Structures are given as C-alpha cells and as structure tokens.
Amino acid sequence: MLARTPSDDAHDCPARVFRGRSEPAPSTPPSTPSSTPSPAPALSAFPRSPAICPAYAQRDASVSGSSPGKPAPSRTIGRVTAALASVPGITSLPSGQALFEVAEFFAGIGLARLGLESGGFKVTWANDLDAQKRDMYKGHFADPEDHYILRDIREIADDIRSPLAPRRADLAWASFPCTDLSLAGGRSGLAGEHSSTFWNFTDVVAAMGDRDGETPAVIALENVNGFATSHKGADMKAAVERLNKLGYWADVVTLDARRFVPQSRPRLFVVASRLPKPLADERRDTELRPSWLDRALDDESIDTHRTLLPEPPPLRGAGWTDLVDADDDPSVEWWDAERVAHFESQLSGINKARVEQLGREPEPSYRTAYRRTRGGVPAWEIRDGDVAGCLRTARGGSSKQAVVRMQKGEPLRVRWMTAREYAKLMGAPEYALPAKRNQAIMGFGDAVCVDAVAWLARHYLQPLLTGTLRPEPLPGQQTVSA
Template sequence: MPHIYYDFFAGGGMAGFGLGSGWQCLFANDIDAKKAASYRANHDGGKELLLKDVAKVTPDEIPGMADLVWASFPCQDLSLAGKGAGLAGKRSGMFKPFWQLVRDLHAAGRGPRMIAVENVYGAITSNGGRDFATLAAAFSGLGYRFGAVVVDAVHFLPQSRPRFFIIGIRGDLAIPDLCIQETPSSVWHPPALIEGQNLLSAAAKSRWVWWKLPVPACRNVALADLIEENPKGVTWHSAAETQYLLDMMTDLNRKKVEAAMQLGTRKVGTIYRRTRLDEAGHKRQRAEVRFDDVAGCLRTPSGGSSRQTIMVVEGETVRSRLLSPREAVSLMGLPETFILPERYNDAYKLAGDGVAVPVVRHLAEAIFEPVLKRNRLALVA
C-alpha cells in the first residue's frame, strides 16, 4: 500500500514528484487558482486538491490520516529580501492557521505521523531567531521529536537554492538509528542553525534530534545541459539588448564575460539585475553575471530584476535572453513531461515558489521511508 501524505501550500505539486510513486496524496491545498490549475494538469486531475484559504479549511474537509504532512508555507516575510515581518507577516503568517489544523487533527485522534515544513534559509534567523523558536515550540508542543536541516538543491541540480526543512516524527513512533546522529553535520547543519538550536527552550531541546542525511554523489548535470537552443516562451535578445546588459556590468563582471570569450568554447552564464551604489553613492541598476555552471536561485517574477537572464558565450559571439519556462522547471528537477502554464510569468512563478524535486526524494529516502518501515507493524496495529 502507498504511503499517505497531505500537501499544504501545494503549488504545482512538486513535493509529490519528489516523493514518487510509493506515495499517495489524500489531500492538497492552495489558494492560488493558477497554481491549482497546474497541479490538476500534472496530477491526474487533482481531485484531492482543495482551492481555499488555509485559514478557512476545516478538519472535516481533510480525509483519513497522513503518514506525512508536507507544508511549504509562504516565504516572503522570512526571506532576506523581505521586510522582516517574519511569522507575524501576512503571508508567512499562514503557518499559524496551518498549524492550528494540525492541532485539530491531533485532537481528533488523526495526528500525522510525520510533518515536514519547508522554507527559505532566512527562517532560521528572522526576528533574531524567535521565528525559528516558534516553529520548534509548535513541534515540541505536540510531542514530536524533531530537527532541522538546510539542503541546497545544488547538490542535485545546477541551481543554488539553499532551503530550510524542519521535520518532526510523532512522539509514539520510533526513529531508526540510521536517521540520526549525536552531533551536527557541517554539510546539513550550518552555524546559524546550530546557534538557533542552542537558543531553544529546554522543552524544545529535549525533543530535538540531529538528522543524518547521506552526502549525495557528485552532480553530473551542468547548467549548460539544460539550456535550449530554440526555447518556447522566450526569444533571444537583439544585439543591442545584449550590449545594454554588458553596459550595465561593472568592470569585474565584464572581465568575467571576456574570460569566457577567450576560452573559445560554449559557456553559459546567468545574470541578475540588482540595484547597487556606484562610486558616487548613487543607486544604479547593475547586471551581475556568473559562469560557474550553476544558476542563481529562482525567484518569483515580481519585477524584471527577479527574472533570471542567461548569457551564452561562444568565442566572440555573445547572446542573451530570459530563462525559458521549460528551463526553469528543469532547474527544479521536474520531468520534461511536466505540463507548463501558458503564460511566462505563471510558469516562472510556479518554479520560483516550488521545492526542488530531488531534495524531497533525498529526505524521503533518508528519513520518511525508513521511519515508516521501522514502525510498520505498529502502524498496522
């Protein structure tokens, strides 16, 4: 029988692609109609998806009992690029009604066996670590043994995308020894997380575990492997448009392009437009390029600067254009069969708001599935 999961803030259902065929989604929820359309297009109609504000969802609308609750709640107020509202913000504050649903399920005897909450790295440090402590207290208060990791999608995909995951196991379930370790790991537990854990309450610390994840094999996919020569949804820039980007670069970034030209081979870089202070202290928009075979972190297309541009250099030839929708979802680990929204911004937002597919699979193999296997007899009983 498949493992059962709920997918909150589901978006296009990327968590389900990561969990794989051994899992069945019994309930999904999102408030965005466009994302819901993509979910349904890519999940056999998505009858399990409820399009509704999570704050208005009731336990009666959620069937059965979940082996896993997955929740990628809104990150805007926790992001380093946000305004610092944290869990008190309008968007990231959606964690609170979500967690109330979890509490209600527990009260009804349907507490999920495992809960995984995903967000940006800034969730660890926002509000001086108080938001992280709030998340920890939520897990601890319901009796979960829990811990957190930071996993960068760059281990699996050519995209720099560090994300924070806090994972809890219901208190009556055993955790296999292979899933935990005595001390933090330099790969998965950065100094900010270790410091945040040190500041937790005694009650939360008593339920804390250091999750043990295997280090994945070296990634064998580079950014250039995903770049399309004839993309759909975008067009190559004119020579004047490419020159405009070059003119927006500082000397340091222009030298990166010149170095790529001297190689004489095909090099693919990515560009973000950022506002920087010039020598006179005036704000200017700059084009910053990287040629390390890794894309910058995909974001939502709230403005032109958030849309990632690629630059392809082959000898003296330099071309540029926006990242295509297909390239964006490929950078999230979605298959070529994934059905894209028709509008560029909708597709880019779907990718930028999503969770990297192979990261979910890694967590499933290292934690979720071993825990369920260890407790199989108890769960059947």
C-alpha cells in the same frame, strides 16, 4: 566548499497570497534525552524499498499506553508492520509500492508531491490559495476533482469535517510562505502577514487529531534558511514549541538543491514526529546541520533531535550548460542588438572581463545573470560558474534570470530563461507547462526542488515511518538492531 552561513540568495522568496495569524510562544514540555549513537544503518534508495524493521513493533508494546502529549504511533504503521510480520519470509515491501498517505499544504504546482511520490508516498489531498498554481497542478496531475482544494487555510480548521477537509494522513507536508522569513521579506517572522500561516497549519493538524483520534505521525516543513535565524532564533523556537505541544519532537536540516541540480537554492526542512526517536547524530557542524543550526537544536527547553542520516551528495560545481535549451528552440527568444548593447552598458568591470574571457573560448559558454541595483544604479551581474542562481518568480525585472551566451567569433547573445529551463533546474524536466510563460515562472520560482524532497523522503521520512531508522532505546533497554 559548503557555505557555513544561512544565506537565502537574498531575494529568493516572493510574497505569497496566504495570510495567517500570529501566536505567542506556548509553554514547552521537557526535552527528551538521547542515547549514544552507533554507526548509521545502511539505507536503500526507493523504489527498492528497505526492509521493515521490527524495532517499532517492539517499542510499540512499551509505549502503548502513551504519555500525555505523546500520542501512540500511527495505526497505519502498526497495520503495515503487523501485516508483514504475519507473512513468513516477507522482509521487504513490493518494489515501488507507496506506503504512506500525504496531506500536502501550500501545495503550489506540486513539486513537493513529485519528490514525495518518488520516495514511497502518495499525496491524497492538496491545498493552496493561488488559482494559477492550482491550474498548473491540475494540468500536470490526473486527480479527482476534490484532490486539490483552492481554499484559505484559515477556514480549514474550522470546517475539518467537511468533505473538502484533509483526509487522514501519515505525513503532513507544509511549504508555508517564506515571505516574512526571507532576507528580502522584511523579516517580520512568524508574526508576519504571510509566514504566520504556520500557526493556521498547526491548527489544522490539531483539528485532524480531534477528528481522527490521532494526528499525522510525521510533519515536514519546508522554508528558507532564514527560518532558523529569524528574530535571533525566536521564531524557530516558537514553532518547535508549538509542535511539541502537539506531541512531536523536531529535527532541523538544511539541504541545497545544488546537491542535485545546477541551481543554488538552500532550503530548511523541519521534520517533526510523534514516533520513537531514531538513533541520534552526536556530531556538530555537519553538511546537513551546520553550526548556525545549533541555536535551534541545542535549546534544552524544547524537544529536538538530531537523527543520524547518510551524508547528502556533494554540492555541484557545474551542469547548467548541459540543461540549456537549444539555441534554435522555438521557446528561445534572443534579444535584438540594441537591447544586448544596453545590457553590456550595464556590466561592471569584473562582469565585462568575465564576458571577454568566456568569449575567447571555442565552445559556447552559457551563464545566468540578474539585474541588481547598486548605489541606485541598475547593473547586470553574471554568475561566475556553470551553476544557475536561485530561481525566483517573475515579479519585477530583478526577479528574472537572463541567459548569456559567449563564444569565440560570435556576438554576445542574451535572452530570458525559458519556462522549460526553470522546470529542469527544479528537477521537473517533463512537467506539463502552461501556455503562459510568466505563469510557469511564478509557479516554479515559488516551489521546492523535486530532488531535494526526494532525498529527504527516501533517506528520512520513509525510513522514519517504516522503522528502518534505528530507534533509540527506552530506559533500561538496549538498542534494537535493524
């Protein structure tokens, strides 16, 4: 059953080292009206690239003058569309070809990159301020030395013409710090010490526009669901106002990693674009846009849009056991009997009953557990079901997730989750792990699920850039068929 509340699993967002600035809400352009949608067009999954739709090419002629605050569509998109249109018989791109270039802000260990590059994108520049995450990124990807820039984002806008600055890009991706937006982070919002780096990111986007003559055609933000409700929606409104001022309309969706992997990890994605608006979804309370997003999307003082998208996969109810490392894997370190006994002593009645029930099964059962403090008393809570809890970083004992093994005729066994299990639950089973376990836990616990990003890239970002999401008609026009 889909949860209808913007839960973040309470403590799922650690403090990052980024520090930014606060900004008052800027003035807003009027909202753009939408047209009545028709059924959603079929979308092919990458790497079988979808056909290039002539819709943007036809609309480009109508908007070539570009109204104030609404830059013309990206020259990259125009070149691609024109090149394909000039070749008789060409209706699709070569299979697996990366069309669009990405500047990846707050890149961490590069899991957003893995998702984007499975969906038709190529990350050409990345930035973060955490040296250990940079080391993990460089240990996994084979990039030129100047690909990943270890630098404070506040310095980038003021030095936009530096060789270290982001290159021209079609997509700017930003997984900016969630610390001040999470339920566990004090909820200071976009004025907070860490999450205020959103404003610094938009400063860089504006500087890229001044330098290149155009800003990236699409912006994608990733954060916790609490972004939408922080300060009763005022932070989301201020963020959209800033994007509007830069010439973008904005859409907001929520997507749980549990739709792809056995981990509960709901996240919010804001897709902003200065391209023509695709066909609108007039429905309410959907899987991607539950009713708690209405405040953000129905505010007529800001320019938002609900793009008609395919339904995401259903939430998974199992699968964790299939990902567990083998009991005799060298990285698995089971606790000794004394430590397990202490673990059992900190189980509540309902959790002891859960252990006893699963301990009567002939096949081994694996569950994840967190250590909580209830009424000042530490206690272990075992998840009910074959799905892991939201992965976190290794800061503090309550942030670590334990693995509990139960089987008939066998003693209870407990251990910490391995780095490889973290990688599997984040959709990156083959990621090159560092030697230090805690470094890996910090990197994966502070990242975004690869599969969630891949779904967004394949079904929203790439079709938006190629024009295969049918655009809404201009006044006096009929919708162009894909």
